[in-house]
Amino acid sequence: MVFDRLSELIADHSLPVAIACSLKRLCLGYLITLAVGFVTGILLGWSNWLRDSIGTLLMGFQSLPSVAWVPLATIWFGLSETAIYFVIVMSSVGAVAMAVSDGIHGVNPLYVHAARTMGVRGFGMVRRVVLPAAFPSIITGLKLGWTFGWHGVVAAEMMQALPGLGFLLYMGRELADMSQVLGIMFVVIAIGFLVERLFFATIERRIRERWGLKTK
Amino acid sequence: MTEAAVQAAAKVSLRGVSKRFETKKGVLEALRPTTLDIAEGEFVVFVGPSGCGKSTLLNLIAGLEQPSEGEVLIDGKRVTGPGYDRLMLFQEHALFPWLNVLHNLEFSLKRKKNLNRRERREVARYYLTLVRLEKFENSYIHELSGGMRQRVALARALAPNPGILLMDEPFGALDALTRDELYIHLQEIWQKTKKTIIFVTHNVREAACLGDRVCVFSNRPGRIKSVFRIKLPRIRMMYDPAVSAEGARVLTELKTEVHESVDPRKSNEKTVNHDRILSLTGHTMGDGI
Numbered sequence: 179m180v181f182d183r184l185s186e187l188i189a190d191h192s193l194p195v196a197i198a199c200s201l202k203r204l205c206l207g208y209l210i211t212l213a214v215g216f217v218t219g220i221l222l223g224w225s226n227w228l229r230d231s232i233g234t235l236l237m238g239f240q241s242l243p244s245v246a247w248v249p250l251a252t253i254w255f256g257l258s259e260t261a262i263y264f265v266i267v268m269s270s271v272g273a274v275a276m277a278v279s280d281g282i283h284g285v286n287p288l289y290v291h292a293a294r295t296m297g298v299r300g301f302g303m304v305r306r307v308v309l310p311a312a313f314p315s316i317i318t319g320l321k322l323g324w325t326f327g328w329h330g331v332v333a334a335e336m337m338q339a340l341p342g343l344g345f346l347l348y349m350g351r352e353l354a355d356m357s358q359v360l361g362i363m364f365v366v367i368a369i370g371f372l373v374e375r376l377f378f379a380t381i382e383r384r385i386r387e388r389w390g391l392k393t394k
Numbered sequence: 395m396t397e398a399a400v401q402a403a404a405k406v407s408l409r410g411v412s413k414r415f416e417t418k419k420g421v422l423e424a425l426r427p428t429t430l431d432i433a434e435g436e437f438v439v440f441v442g443p444s445g446c447g448k449s450t451l452l453n454l455i456a457g458l459e460q461p462s463e464g465e466v467l468i469d470g471k472r473v474t475g476p477g478y479d480r481l482m483l484f485q486e487h488a489l490f491p492w493l494n495v496l497h498n499l500e501f502s503l504k505r506k507k508n509l510n511r512r513e514r515r516e517v518a519r520y521y522l523t524l525v526r527l528e529k530f531e532n533s534y535i536h537e538l539s540g541g542m543r544q545r546v547a548l549a550r551a552l553a554p555n556p557g558i559l560l561m562d563e564p565f566g567a568l569d570a571l572t573r574d575e576l577y578i579h580l581q582e583i584w585q586k587t588k589k590t591i592i593f594v595t596h597n598v599r600e601a602a603c604l605g606d607r608v609c610v611f612s613n614r615p616g617r618i619k620s621v622f623r624i625k626l627p628r629i630r631m632m633y634d635p636a637v638s639a640e641g642a643r644v645l646t647e648l649k650t651e652v653h654e655s656v657d658p659r660k661s662n663e664k665t666v667n668h669d670r671i672l673s674l675t676g677h678t679m680g681d682g683i
């Protein structure tokens with residue numbers, strides 16, 4: 179039943195198109211998240227004061243489920259792509275920023291001292307020493323951010339009449355088509371699992387190996 | 395010689411340098427005011443009880459910490475921060491785990507603007523060969539043994555050819571053979587490059603083998619208690635009886651220091667305590683089965 183419905187959706191191209199649209203949104207949104215998350219994380223990691231103020235706020239954001247951003251996004255941006263991107267970024271940016279700032283905070287000061295005696299200073303210290311040293315903990319946050327972004331994109335698409343996996347879920351509900359709902363849920367799980375387990379977990383493992391840390 | 399002349403001659407000049415740390419438990423005095431002039435090209439060794447402030451003093455000279463009182467002068471100029479003329483070989487190796495061995499060495503050469511990429515690699519390889527690790531240039535740090543890491547760290551500190559080399563117990567984790575070899579290399583490099591070296595160790599024989607002068611520190615808060623001038627010809631060997639004899643002199647001085655810190659009554663209590671702990675943990679004879 180479920181798989182029959184899925185093959186129909188594949189045959190009429192609606193599923194591949196939906197997957198492509200959702201992934202494209204997630205990738206673009208995630209890039210924005212990375213840019214914003216790294217800048218914020220570096221600033222938070224550098225300044226104790228910012229960390230105490232904005233960092234606490236970010237922690238609060240993180241306890242907000244992705245779907246909770248949808249009403250706000252709809253009010254601000256209407257039924258649009260922008261609203262979806264807003265939900266993706268807001269869902270994932272906290273995890274990335276926190277991971278970057280915690281990672282930076284946990285860097286062994288010995289590395290910084292050694293680099294200082296070797297003439298590294300300013301932004302070179304961040305780029306060549308602090309971020310690489312913090313990378314094993316940052317990558318965990320990147321993975322988490324991707325997962326939250328994935329939750330966000332599906333949640334946001336359910337409210338928008340734009341092609342995407344969330345929209346197919348929504349349509350399934352409207353048509354009371356149980357097979358379609360279950361089938362799309364399966365696809366969402368499968369993609370999330372594949373990206374997280376194959377892509378991020380592999381990078382994480384490689385990095386932990388290279389850094390000489392225990393592999394989990 | 396007038397005071398000005400002495401100052402001018404000194405490469406490194408410590409003038410009443412002291413250091414206190416603010417800790418949660420209050421102020422901790424790590425180093426009492428210390429005054430010492432080190433000439434250009436001199437090899438000076440610091441020995442002293444653990445925790446007496448040797449690493450702290452190296453950090454002050456490196457410019458990684460600021461003295462609470464007094465000042466550190468390099469070539470007559472006050473130190474306010476780290477400088478590329480001084481490289482530090484840390485007690486823990488401080489190699490970067492995200493770079494392989496060769497890239498770790500090249501990292502320290504990045505600031506040498508006159509070197510291009512190929513020359514940097516050439517210099518890095520030369521120093522790797524010197525510490526006999528040329529076969530490990532592509533290894534990551536966690537793949538090396540403790541002694542190999544120390545050798546890479548030594549190569550990384552030597553590669554940019556700094557005028558002043560600060561070495562904090564750099565040879566602790568080496569086997570005796572490698573260590574003897576590196577003592578010779580270090581003396582050769584020092585003679586060739588006329589570096590000023592400040593070297594911290596616990597090993598009095600090592601001190602006598604390497605140093606022009608050996609400064610013995612008192613217990614914490616440390617200060618330089620006595621200075622021995624070692625006038626043996628170079629290159630000195632560890633197993634040379636003359637080196638051992640000088641080492642023995644330093645050791646005698648050091649021993650008075652370590653013993654003064656232990657109150658005999660307290661040490662007696664410790665013995666009692668020790669027996670009690672052993673009995674608690676069941677290390678009594680014949681009690682096994």
Ligand SMILES: Nc1ncnc2c1ncn2[C@@H]1O[C@H](COP(=O)(O)OP(=O)(O)OP(=O)(O)O)[C@@H](O)[C@H]1O
Binds near residue numbers: 415416424445447449
């Ligand atoms: N950043 C710091 N904050 C607080 N206390 C410190 C700090 N660094 C060092 N100390 C204290 O200063 C004292 C001297 O430390 P230091 O590391 O200089 O000793 P050391 O002579 O190098 O000892 P060792 O031979 O064991 O390496 C110690 O009591 C140490 O606890």
Ligand SMILES: [Mg+2]
Binds near residue numbers: 562
């Ligand atoms: Mg020390």
